[in-house]
Amino acid sequence: xxxxxxxxxxxxxxxxxxxxxxxxxxxxxxxxxxxxxxxxxxxxxxxxxxxxxxxxxxxxxxxxxxxxxxxxxxxxxxxxxxxxxxxxxxxxxxxxxxxxxxxxxxxxxxxxxxxxxxxxxxxxxxxxxxxxxxxxxxxxxxxxxxxx
Numbered sequence: 001x002x003x004x005x006x007x008x009x010x011x012x013x014x015x016x017x018x019x020x021x022x023x024x025x026x027x028x029x030x031x032x033x034x035x036x037x038x039x040x041x042x043x044x045x046x047x048x049x050x051x052x053x054x055x056x057x058x059x060x061x062x063x064x065x066x067x068x069x070x071x072x073x074x075x076x077x078x079x080x081x082x083x084x085x086x087x088x089x090x091x092x093x094x095x096x097x098x099x100x101x102x103x104x105x106x107x108x109x110x111x112x113x114x115x116x117x118x119x120x121x122x123x124x125x126x127x128x129x130x131x132x133x134x135x136x137x138x139x140x141x142x143x144x145x146x147x148x
Contacts, residue, residue, distance in 0.1 A: 009052030017049050020060075023067045024049075030070075042066050078124035085126070089117045092138050099144040109137065 014021065024046040031039065045063050049055060055063075068074060093113050096106055116134065120126055126134075 007052070009054070010050070013049045013052055013055065017055065017060075017063075020063050020067065021046065021049055023070075024063065027066065027070045039066075082120060082124050085120055086117060089113060089120065089134065092134065092141065093117070095138075095141045095145065098148075099141055100148050101144065113137065 024042060027039075027042055028046065031042075041062075045059065045066065048059065049063075093110060096109055096113070099106065101109070113134075116126065116130055119130075
């Protein structure tokens with residue numbers, strides 16, 4: 001049961017954040033239609049607005065970031081990035097077998113590289129440190145193969 005005060009917050013949020021509600025609903029519907037896992041944070045933000053919860057500046061900033069990250073233009077740039085980076089990661093992974101490293105070390109390296117590959121595919125981004133680590137591993141692998 002909602003109190004009168006809660007109902008006022010619900011109405012206030014609906015009028016104040018109409019475009020955000022519409023955008024978040026479209027994002028969730030698109031994820032459902034494409035059989036993607038619905039981002040729980042996105043669903044939580046939509047629920048917070050619709051339930052009349054007070055929306056802080058930080059929450060509003062997060063909502064706007066969600067909306068911006070799901071624009072077709074942004075998704076296209078990220079998809080293109082993934083298409084260019086994942087084959088490079090696959091190449092590095094394939095080169096590990098040609099090294100003379102111990103089996104245990106190879107397993108550890110492969111585990112790390114596959115973890116980065118999964119993140120690149122799922123989040124469509126890698127940190128600068130992860131990119132630096134990939135470059136270092138590539139150089140280390142090639143140096144080991146050349147030495148062999």
